[in-house]
Amino acid sequence: MNVLNKIKKFPFVLAPLAGYTNYPFRLICRQYGASLVFTEMVSIYTITKKNLIKKNSHFFYFSKKEKPIALQLFGNNPDLFYEAAKIGQEMGYDIIDINMGCPVRKVVRTGAGANLLDNLQLAEKIVKNTVKAVKIPVSIKIRIGPTEKKNVYLDFNKMAEDNGVKIIILHARTRTQGFSGYADWKHIENLKKKSRLFIIGNGDAKDRNSALKMQKETGCDAVMIGRAAIGNPFIFKEIKNKNYHPDLKEKIETALKHFELFYDFARKRAIFEMRKFFGKYLSDFPYAAKIRKELFAIDDYEQVKDYLKELRKTIIL
Ligand SMILES: Cc1cc2nc3c(=O)[nH]c(=O)nc-3n(C[C@H](O)[C@H](O)[C@H](O)COP(=O)(O)O)c2cc1C
Numbered sequence: 001m002n003v004l005n006k007i008k009k010f011p012f013v014l015a016p017l018a019g020y021t022n023y024p025f026r027l028i029c030r031q032y033g034a035s036l037v038f039t040e041m042v043s044i045y046t047i048t049k050k051n052l053i054k055k056n057s058h059f060f061y062f063s064k065k066e067k068p069i070a071l072q073l074f075g076n077n078p079d080l081f082y083e084a085a086k087i088g089q090e091m092g093y094d095i096i097d098i099n100m101g102c103p104v105r106k107v108v109r110t111g112a113g114a115n116l117l118d119n120l121q122l123a124e125k126i127v128k129n130t131v132k133a134v135k136i137p138v139s140i141k142i143r144i145g146p147t148e149k150k151n152v153y154l155d156f157n158k159m160a161e162d163n164g165v166k167i168i169i170l171h172a173r174t175r176t177q178g179f180s181g182y183a184d185w186k187h188i189e190n191l192k193k194k195s196r197l198f199i200i201g202n203g204d205a206k207d208r209n210s211a212l213k214m215q216k217e218t219g220c221d222a223v224m225i226g227r228a229a230i231g232n233p234f235i236f237k238e239i240k241n242k243n244y245h246p247d248l249k250e251k252i253e254t255a256l257k258h259f260e261l262f263y264d265f266a267r268k269r270a271i272f273e274m275r276k277f278f279g280k281y282l283s284d285f286p287y288a289a290k291i292r293k294e295l296f297a298i299d300d301y302e303q304v305k306d307y308l309k310e311l312r313k314t315i316i317l
Contacts, residue, residue: 003036003068003094003095003136003137004137004166004167004198006035006036006068007035007036007068007198007221007222008221008222009035010033010035010236010240011035011215011221011222011223012033012034012035012211012222012223012225012236012239012240013034013035013036013037013038013200013222013223013224013225014026014029014030014034014036014037014038014224014225014226014229014236015038015202015224015225015226015229016038016039016040016041016070016072016097016099016141016226017040017226017227017230018040018041019040019273019276020040020230020276020277021037021038021039021040022039022040022058022059022061022262022265022266023058023061023062023063023066023261023265024258024261024262024265025233025258025262025277026038026039026062026066026069027063027065027066027261028233028254028257028258028261029229029233029236030065030066031065031233032233032234032235032236032237033236033237033239033240034225034229034233034236035068035222036068036069036070036095036222037066037068037069037070038069038070038071038072038097039059039060039062039069039070039071039072039093040059040072041072041073041074041099041102041107041113042056042059042060042071042072042073042074043073043074043075044073044074044075044077044080044081044083044084045075045080046059047060047073047084047087047088048080048083048084048087058265058266060091061265062092062093067092067094068094068095069093069094069095070093070094070095070096070097070139071088071091071093071095071096071097072097072098072099072141073085073088073096073097073098073099073130074098074099074102074107074112074113075110075112075126076110076111076112076116076122076126078122078125078126078128078129079129081098081126081129081130081133082129082130082132082133083133085129085130085133085134085138086133086134088134089133089134089135089136093136094136094137095136095137095138095139095167096130096134096136096137096138096139097138097139097140097141097167097169098126098127098130098138098139098140098141099112099113099141100113100114100116100117100123100140100141100142100143100156101113101114101117101141101142101143101169101171101175102114103143103175103176103178108175114143114146114175115146115175117142117143117145117146117152117156117175118146120152120155120156120159123140123156123159124159124163127140127159127160127163127164127165128163131163131164131165137166137167138164138165138166138167139165139166139167139168139169139200140156140160140165140167140168140169141169141171141202142156142168142169142170142171143170143171143172143173143174143175144170144172144173144174144184144187145174145175146174146175146176147174147175147176148174148176148177151187153168153170153187153191154190154191154194156168157191157194157195157197160197161195161196161197165197166197166198167197167198167199167200168191168195168197168198168199168200169200169202169224170187170188170191170199170200170201170202171183171202171203171224172184172185172187172188172201172202172203172204173203182203182204183202183203183204185201185203185204185214185217185218186218188201188202188214188218188220189217189218189219189220192218192219192220192221193219198221198222199220199221199222200220200221200222200223200224201214201215201218201220201222201223201224202223202224202226205223205224205225205228206227206228207228207235207238208235208238208239208242211223211225211235211239212239230276230277230280231255231276231277231278231279231280231281231283232280232281233254234246234250234251234254248284248285248315249312249315251281251282251285252281252282252308252311252312252315253312254281255277255278255281255282255308256305256308256309256312258274258277258281259274259278259304259305259308260305262274263301268301270301271298271299271300271301271304272299274304275295275296278292278295278296279292282295285311285315291311294307295307295308
């Protein structure tokens with residue numbers, strides 16, 4: 001079955017989130033039902049240098065159980081995109097996604113990410129080379145446009161259609177908005193009406209109701225969920241099954257499992273990096289602030305696990 005058919009079966013996917021969507025978190029989201037996961041954005045410079053791949057192996061590691069998985073690339077150089085996409089395909093990813101939406105200064109400064117929205121010609125060269133390089137589907141992740149006054153998504157849709165892109169992901173904000181304000185879903189609806197491609201809507205799907213609402217109101221082929229999934233992989237199962245709600249025991253057990261996977265993968269770094277997930281997993285526990293304070297003061301693997309196991313006992317009692 002091709003990737004798009006797999007996504008159609010349950011059209012809710014995990015967004016690329018720098019600093020979050022690495023192997024352990026992606027695997028857990030897949031296990032809770034996300035039909036596609038994305039790596040965090042990876043530079044075309046990094047993936048085309050053997051020594052940098054080795055140094056940054058945590059960006060590239062994935063397990064077969066995560067498949068289908070998309071590799072997201074960012075950069076500004078069409079020739080390197082060609083090489084990078086080829087390498088990504090060889091590594092076994094199922095989709096190559098091109099980042100045209102990141103508004104972060106260190107990315108846009110180089111003309112990459114959301115600054116490509118100002119440069120359709122360069123974006124087209126990048127797309128052409130990427131599509132030429134691989135047999136697997138290529139997607140682009142864009143925003144509405146650079147500013148409120150300048151929408152470019154329909155121009156990018158035409159460019160994508162003309163050059164063999166299969167999927168467009170539209171984060172329905174402008175570059176200047178960053179992550180503020182709200183996502184204007186009418187642009188997703190408009191894109192879906194005008195495009196021949198597979199459209200993934202993104203922005204402010206915060207819970208089961210809003211994710212289903214985006215799907216219904218815009219008619220998009222799939223909904224992408226980002227921030228709402230952090231420490232809350234349960235969201236995918238909640239969307240699938242309206243009677244399902246994780247209880248505190250399941251939350252803590254999933255947090256523990258996530259931590260164990262993370263530690264096996266990243267060792268000591270996992271202890272610190274898990275904190276941003278723990279905060280969310282445990283946010284609706286009684287005395288959450290006290291728990292966070294105590295848990296974040298521990299920097300030993302076994303002690304973190306013991307703390308969580310004790311906490312589980314107090315819940316079960
Ligand atoms: C911490 C963080 C990291 C992100 N990293 C990426 C990234 O690497 N690549 C990307 O295309 N978008 C990235 N995004 C944007 C998300 O993929 C998504 O488009 C955005 O958060 C809107 O969706 P949401 O409302 O469901 O969170 C990031 C967003 C956040 C909050």
